Amino acid sequence: MKNRTGINFKEHDLLITKTPSFSKYDLKSPKSDFIYRVIFINIDGIMIVKGDFGNWIFCREFHPSKKEGVSDSYWVEKLKISSTQDPYNFDSEGTEKSIKEMLYEGGLEDYGYEGEELERMKVYLEECLSCVTDSEWEYTYFAYYDKPDFLDAERVILCKSLDPSLLAVFDAFDEICSRMEE
Numbered sequence: 001m002k003n004r005t006g007i008n009f010k011e012h013d014l015l016i017t018k019t020p021s022f023s024k025y026d027l028k029s030p031k032s033d034f035i036y037r038v039i040f041i042n043i044d045g046i047m048i049v050k051g052d053f054g055n056w057i058f059c060r061e062f063h064p065s066k067k068e069g070v071s072d073s074y075w076v077e078k079l080k081i082s083s084t085q086d087p088y089n090f091d092s093e094g095t096e097k098s099i100k101e102m103l104y105e106g107g108l109e110d111y112g113y114e115g116e117e118l119e120r121m122k123v124y125l126e127e128c129l130s131c132v133t134d135s136e137w138e139y140t141y142f143a144y145y146d147k148p149d150f151l152d153a154e155r156v157i158l159c160k161s162l163d164p165s166l167l168a169v170f171d172a173f174d175e176i177c178s179r180m181e182e
Helices: 072-080 092-104 115-131 136-145 164-178
Strands: 013-018 022-028 038-043 046-051 056-058 088-090 160-162
Touching: 022 164, 038 164, 056 072, 072 164, 088 136, 092 115, 092 136, 115 136, 160 164
Parallel strands: none
Antiparallel strands: 013 022, 022 038, 038 046, 046 056, 088 160
């Protein structure tokens, strides 16, 4: 089982409460009632996660088992359905790396750019590179609205990474699953 954050939940106590109408999985440090505590509540077809890593609402209940484990992409999908929660943050380092790969490691040529389009893309990406460390809003505005007319919006380089608090929640999910009976 991979650990996404380096937070060790193995020493945490797991308190499970089940009634006919809800279930609660409370993962807490034996040293503190607050630090690194994560509480998972299943009720009426949704799961509420609260604690030291924020509050999250998923449109599916979580019933841990050794077999299930946790799929980040699946749970992000269940987080986003009919929700305004954003599990992603702008990743300026990832975006910068991707732009440099396109510019300096043959990425543009691999996509089939040549001639005048290749030169225009190089100029555009150099300008993107100069503003990638600005705020997400400034970079996104430039990258989408000053892009060459032949470039599809789907090809604009914009990397995102999962919120570190959500990754900690997934690590806690995994720890609970590892403690379940087959």
